[in-house]
Structures are given as structure tokens and as C-alpha cells.
Amino acid sequence: MLELNQLVMDFSGFRAVNGCSFKVDEGTITALIGPNGAGKTTLFNMIAGALKPTSGTITFQGGDITGLPSNELFSKGLVRTFQIPHEFHRLTALENLMMVAPNQPGEALLSNWLSWGRVKAVEKDVEAKAEETLEFLGLTQVAHERAGNLSGGQKKLLELGRTMMTDAKLVLLDEPAAGVNRTLLRKLEEKIEILNKERGYTFILIEHDMEMIEKLCDPVVCMAEGRVLIEGSFQTVRSDPQVLEAYLGETVGAEA
Ligand SMILES: Nc1ncnc2c1ncn2[C@@H]1O[C@H](COP(=O)(O)OP(=O)(O)OP(=O)(O)O)[C@@H](O)[C@H]1O
Secondary structure, three states: OEEEEEEEEEEOOEEEEEEEEEEEOOOOEEEEEOOOOOOHHHHHHHHOOOOOOOEEEEEEOOEEOOOOOHHHHHHHOEEEOOOOOOOOOOOEHHHHHHHOOOOOOOOOHHHHHHHHHHHHHHOHHHHHHHHHHHHHHOOHHHOOOEHHHOOHHHHHHHHHHHHHOOOOOEEEEEOOOOOOOHHHHHHHHHHHHHHHHOOOOEEEEEOOOHHHHHHHOEOEEEEEOOEEEEEEOHHHHHHOHHHHHHHHOOOHHHHO
């Protein structure tokens, strides 16, 4: 479904991503892990159209998408969420979902603001879809609460909801577990699993929570210093000596 071929990203002479290649098969949940500064976010930004690669190519569903802006990727079904949720804090949870009508750039805040009146006026079906989405996520009780007042975990669920308002095929999740309490984390995992198994979403997750990765993700791709160190099942990656040395020694090694 997605193929990265020798991606490179330079920032004023510093090579943050250094020839990264891997494939993502349709229907999988892939974890992208690695120590701080490994290049995971930079890679996400290139896939999601926020950064133009210095070199290399990205193919999505057979077409070259290298350097395409996020709004074009969004309409192709490639959607990303953020480590820090990008909700409109003064709008309600329901309104936040209604903003994300298909064929609109999920990240283009200004264009979303400008189109809000139009969305509100014409889209009864959008409202129904937003209500359904809140129900699926177990957020119906906060539908009319301002998004800024939601807990960290509820905001993460709302971000996931934004992807459900589109015809998402590939969803990039940036640290979905970060700042989420254990109860909501289980719920988030369950919803990601349902979206994957029952609705056909393919996911790539940047994540540090090894429990979540073990439960949900196969394969796991480990990056270090801008490169892919190894890719395989959680068990394979966890026990690889290079990975232990680069990263997992301090985290999984300690937890497992
Ligand atoms: N816009 C930028 N300008 C210069 N250097 C950058 C820029 N963005 C990232 N970097 C550098 O590129 C390297 C990779 O950063 P990146 O954020 O992609 O790593 P990461 O694996 O996501 O780390 P973390 O897990 O801490 O989020 C780091 O050394 C970072 O300082």
C-alpha cells in the first residue's frame, strides 16, 4: 500500500533521515519505534506531506506521492493525527468532527475556519456521521462539551474520530498513547483494532508504549540515526541486539 524508497531529509546540512526504505502492507498496523532523534517524526512529516524529501520516493497505492501537499494526500485517504491533538478548543466535540468533511485538508486550519459556516449550513448528513462517530468512540456524553475541556485521552479519541469522518485508508498516528490514562488507553487500543479489522484501516503508529505496540502492531520497524535498523515482529525486534543497544535496553528491556 505504501512504499518508501531511499528517503533522505536534510536540514541545513544535518541529515535527519538517511536513506530510509520500507513497505507497509494493506490491512496492517505498523509500529515505528526508535530512540529520541531517530528520525521518526521527520519520516512521518514526509509521508504526510508536511516536508518535501531531499531525495527518495514515496508510493501510495501504486502512485507516486512524493512531495504532494497534505490536502492532496488527505483526499487520497492518507490522514495523520498529531502527538498533541489539534482540536479546535472553543468548538464542541461534535463540531470538531463536522469540520472534517471529506475533500477538505484536515490540517489547513484557515480553510477549515472559513468553510465552517458552509459546513454547518449544508451538512445534515455530516452531523449524523459525526454523531455516529462519537457514539463509536464512546464520546456521546461529551458531544456538546468544548473540545478544550476534554481530557487528554478524550482528545486522542477525538483525533481518531477525525480520521473516521474522512474516507481514510492509511492513518498515521503520532504517539497515540502519550498522555492518555490507562482506562482510556485500553479504549483507544480497542477502537484502533476495530477500525483495522472491521473497517479496513491501515495504520502506522509512532509509539513509545511497548505494551500497546506488542498488543496491536505487526510489523515493528525500528529506526536509529535516520535509518531502518530492523523490521519484523515485536518479538524479533525486541530481542535484536542492535535494537537493544540503540534503544530498547532502557525501555522494553526494563519493562519485559
Ligand atoms: N526542522 C528541523 N530542523 C533541524 N533539525 C531538525 C528539524 N526537525 C528535526 N530535526 C532533527 O532531526 C533529528 C530527527 O528528529 P525527529 O523529530 O524526526 O526524531 P524522532 O525519532 O521523532 O524523535 P522523538 O522520539 O524524540 O520525537 C533530530 O536530531 C532533530 O533535532
